[in-house]
Amino acid sequence: MGGRRGSRTQRKHFKQNRENVWKRPKTDSSSDPNNPNSNNPPWQPFATQNPSFDEYYKEQGIVSPDEWDSFMEVLRKPLPAAFRINSTSQFCEDIRSQLENDFMKSLQAEAAEGGDLEPIKPLAWYPDNLAWQSNFSRMQIRKNQTLERFHEFLKLETEIGNISRQEAVSMVPPLFLDVHPHHFVLDVCAAPGSKTFQLLEIIYHSAKGGSLPEGMVLANDLDVQRCNLLIHQTKRMCTANLIVTNHEGQHFPGCRSHKNILIGSETTNELEKSITQLLFDRVLCDVPCSGDGTLRKAPDIWRKWNGGMANGLHCLQIQIAMRCLSLLKVGGRMVYSTCSMNPVENEAVVAEILRRCGVSVELVDVSNELPQLIRRPGLKKWKVRDKGVWLASYKDARKLQRNGIVPSMFPSGKNYTDLTNKNKSEIGENVNSEDAVQLDDPVPSTDDLEEEISDLPLERCMRIVPHDQNTGAFFIAVLHKVSHLPAIQEKSASSQKKLSTRNGLHENLSDQATEEINGLEVSSVDGTDEKILEVASEVDKNISKIASEADERISEVTSDDEKISEVALEADLVDEPDEGSPESNSTEATQGAVDKKIDSAKTGEKRKLQMQGKWKGVDPVLFFKDETIINSIKTFYGIDESFPLTGHLVTRNNDANHVKRIYYVSKSVKDILDLNFRGGQQLKITSVGLKMFERQTSREGSSAPCSFRISSEGLPVILPYITKQILYASAADFKHLLQYKSIKFADFVEADFGQKAANLMLGCCVIVLRDAGKSLSDHIQVDTSTIAIGCWKGRSSLSVMVTAIDCQELLERLSVGMETEKNATLAPENHSELDEKQDMSGENGTSPEEQDVEAKKIQDINATE
Ligand SMILES: C[S@@+](CC[C@H](N)C(=O)[O-])C[C@H]1O[C@@H](n2cnc3c(N)ncnc32)[C@H](O)[C@@H]1O
Incomplete structure (x- = not known):
């Protein structure tokens, strides 16, 4: 369920921030590489070269000298577009089938006929054909009807949230995390959230019968703007199992409380079931990095690139990774990843983690996992470059007085003192490292640098390079926490x-x-x-x-x-x-x-403020306990007792009388919120839960018996438990609602349905699409495949409370799904009958214009709140 709705307001708000994922840079026809008449080379907005880059990576040996040219050639080419189908979407199957059976086959046929098209294809290593790659220029799209149709399809499904554009290699780290639906997962550097989205999908995968999974994802990012982007992206998941926080990863709070862990008398003490410390089964540590693995997507990096970028991030990366390991449960798995090719941000960081953690953390050999993914083993040796000078060991850095350079950047990770006074150190003699360094030793030239080789199993790390499978570059290391970390x-x-x-x-x-x-x-x-x-x-x-x-x-x-x-x-x-x-x-x-x-x-003060949950600029998270409102909602919608509401509702408003939105949280998220309260509200929560109920603010809305409507995001979760204000429409009436947005009761094709609609109470209601062959009086079993929309039952008509784009998507899905059942209900004569009825309806009180206004009003409520 879920994954298909989002508010129009948010879309508008993030329009500028979101990249228009399906736009390619404009080229004119004369410079189009696919145009045989083109005289000019393709227009390049950025120079795709940088001599220091060449020098640096040649020396590091990340690819062998004989593949250097093909490495560079691919690195300079634009990146093929890659996208994933949202596996939690109700229409996941339909979309995959459309890609496999329609678009891929049509393009393959065209390619076989001698066209210059590269058919779209699923990424071989991604499970269940859920991730795809396509490679077309704008010009090709303009010239080819199938491509044009495919492009429109991508745009709409992306907007709805059924498809997410994501770099192919960026999809890899979550796949190595071995996430299960009951896991608590921390995504510590999460924004803009493409991997968070994947993690949530995995959590939801195989959750039983539409129920919420036991696990959850805590997505954190230092940058509050990027957090907002993440919130927007993940809204499309319609999930109650997500918390978004805004902390420095290296200082992520260790929420804990052992208060109230005992219940019962002294002699029959029992452990309370609630969690007492915020620890995670899995951690994704996708740290900030110099990003040269994304050169194909972001060619401006060519101009900015220098080796010092990696050196400047090395220590922060270690700090974040170490903090994450301390938040990982014993037995848990952590993936460390970067979109950089640089060993100083990759192997050097992993090596330092292993040195600091000793036997408590091991680097996992995952060579048997995802065998179709081509990757290279991690390096065992590398060098450090600082201000144009190569350094082979920390000894060189000391001699040259390079302050920003630390021992952990080098393969051995040892400082000069460690190396020269190994024996002394072993017997515990105190050595002053300043004394040990011979600053007047001659500086070695590049040729006589002493090569350091790591004795750690760094070959278990993975580096994905662009020319192996026409992707960007990525680095991934999988770590397993064997026991508690050593103390200092x-x-x-x-x-x-x-x-x-x-x-x-x-x-x-x-x-x-x-x-x-x-x-x-x-x-x-x-x-x-x-x-x-x-x-x-x-x-x-x-x-x-x-x-x-x-x-x-x-x-x-x-x-x-x-x-x-x-x-x-x-x-x-x-x-x-x-x-x-x-x-x-x-x-x-x-x-x-x-x-x-x-x-x-x-x-002092700062801490006290936090204890009160007063994070500056962030609304408090409060459990919503107003029994009067909760009962009125329960009664109005006839919410089944088996749906747990108590303790699962939260608001972000201190003033209980003016709560506008009520969010729903899963049991796992509820437990963390409980812990957070007990532990003094250390978590700075920017977003939590699924918007479930919204207060009606329109004039008609406030006179309805229940002042809260069900939000479209929350509907899939609560749908199976609604017993009142719910009606089952035929395909014809359902489609008409989506098309016309507002229909007078008398104008429904099925008169009984119109009558039932008229009998509903004033206010929000739910209209479910009835399966073909079912009649209005049949019992309908609601499940994950059920299609339903929120509507407003007004005085004379029923109006949809779904955004225009969601209506469009549903209509398209229905027409794809119903192509085979071309029944008579939507024959042109029925359309005209309806149009005629609507035209005449003005006599009955509400004119078509008024109906439009009513529908618009309802949609505006959606848009503005
Ligand atoms: C490589 S990006 C993460 C991409 C993300 N995992 C995804 O797949 O969409 C790194 C993120 O780390 C964030 N960041 C930078 N410094 C941080 C810190 N000290 N703690 C937490 N996040 C940080 C940045 O704001 C950025 O969003």
Whole structure:
């Protein structure tokens, strides 16, 4: 269900932001490469070359010298268009069949007759023929009728949300994530959301009988504008299983709460079912990168490209990836990906992750997965280039005093001290790295650089290069979290020392920040609930002892009573097992918990604001509990008791009396919202849930018995549970509604239907398309294939509450679907009969013009709210 409706207002709003995916750059006929009379070379808006790019990648050896030319040749060609069918769309089957049986076959036939056309084709490695590639110029589209028809088809289905344009290689990372419908998935750098869309599709795949899946996707992005784009894109999914947040990935909050995890008496304690820490089964870490894998799509990168772009992103990429690993459950899978070819953003980052995590994370060999996808193994050796100079090891960087260069950029990941004082380090002798570097050593020339080779299994990473299968480039690494990540013990120890002074508290804050940046878990409680309990009680004891000591020490350095009580108050909140890894229930780990909590107590106002859910500029997320309104909705639409409403409705408005929209959230999302409330609203949520009910604001609307209508996004989810205000129309009447938008009761082809419509209560209602052969009195079983629209039952007519484009799409789908059942109901004479009736209807009170106004009014409600 779902996936086909979106509001017109949003479309308008994002018109400028969204790329017009099916437009190609304009070319005139004389420069068209497919025009045999063309004298000129194709017009190139950007120079597709950059000497530093050539020099850089030749030296890195990402392709062998003998394939360099074909690599560059393909890199300079425009990228074929690729698109995916939305597998959750009601019309997925129809669309795939149209592509396979109509467009592909017709184009194949034309190509066989000697045309210069390349038929569209499914991407061999993408499951179930759901992803396709096409390669046509504007000129070809203009000249060929099939292509023109295909192009119109793509435009409409994309607008509706049944098809998404996405670069072929960008579709790869979610496929390696092994997502299941019950999984909680974090997409940490998610905007503009093409992979989020895919992840949601996988979550929905095989969800039983139209019910909501157990899992969910949390899509996060640092950039709020891009978050909005993501929200817009994913609206078309009509999903209640998505949360969108706006955080820095490297500082993504670790929501946790162990409060109320016990229920029952002391002797019969049971674990509450709710989640206590926000951890994920799967994480997609599609980090910001220099993006040279998208050169074919974004040729302006040729001009801007330089090797330093990758160096500048390397540390951020590690930080984000490490934070994600700390948010991943033990046993979970994370995919790290970039659309860059550069080893400094790819293999070097993966190598550093493996070094930091030790045995707790492994790089998974996925060579058996998606065998039809051509990819190359990750590199084991590479170099770093900084300001035009090649560096083979960190030693070179030190000699040349290259401050922006860090050891982890190199294959060995070791600094000069590590290399030269290996033995000393092993026996724990403290070595000052500054002393160890011989700054006056001669700088090696490129030829005598000492080559470093990584001893990590980096060949398990994947690099997709453009000339292998006519795509863009991408890098993907699959990581498996085997056990909890190692703690930074030194940091906890040093934190302990700093606890006793105000300055110390500030330093602790920066320590905490560093830990978060490193993404290392000082502890983790992602073990079993039993473990949480054990650790919780042990940590509780230690925390209260250490916290009171801390209070004493603080009181020694401050005479400000308010400050003390503030800390004491916050220290009260620290009774959660933040810092004690279940395995290492050490004092150090416990102390870490206190450090963090005392630190957070001292962060003052900012934190307090967050505790109230007051994220600046972001509407609060509130559970909607107004029983009067909920009951009036339930009664009006006869919503079956089996549909869980209580606890699943949220609003974004503090003022319960003026709630305009009510959103529906799945059980998984509800659990996270619950946790977020318990944990002090750390999540900055920009969007959550599926818009289910909207308040009627028109004059007629506000006089209806129920002031909320069902939104078109929410309809597919609630449809099976509606027992009132619902009617089943014949194909003829359903089509007429879509065509004419508003029909007087007396004008329906099926008079009984018109009568039933007249008997509905004033307000929103649902009109379902009846299967051929079913009569108005038959029982109709609603399922995922059921086609239904929201309508407005007015005083004299029924009007659709669906946007014009959605009406158009439905009409086209119906005509494709019903081509074989050419029944008489839509014969021309019926049309004229209807037109005639409508023409005469003015006598009965509402003129056709008035009907138009009424229909428009209803649609305007849709458009403006
Ligand atoms: C490669 S794009 C992601 C593409 C996206 N996964 C998709 O498939 O549509 C990288 C995204 O990371 C975001 N970003 C940049 N820095 C970030 C950070 N520190 N934390 C989270 N997101 C960040 C950017 O705004 C950008 O949207």
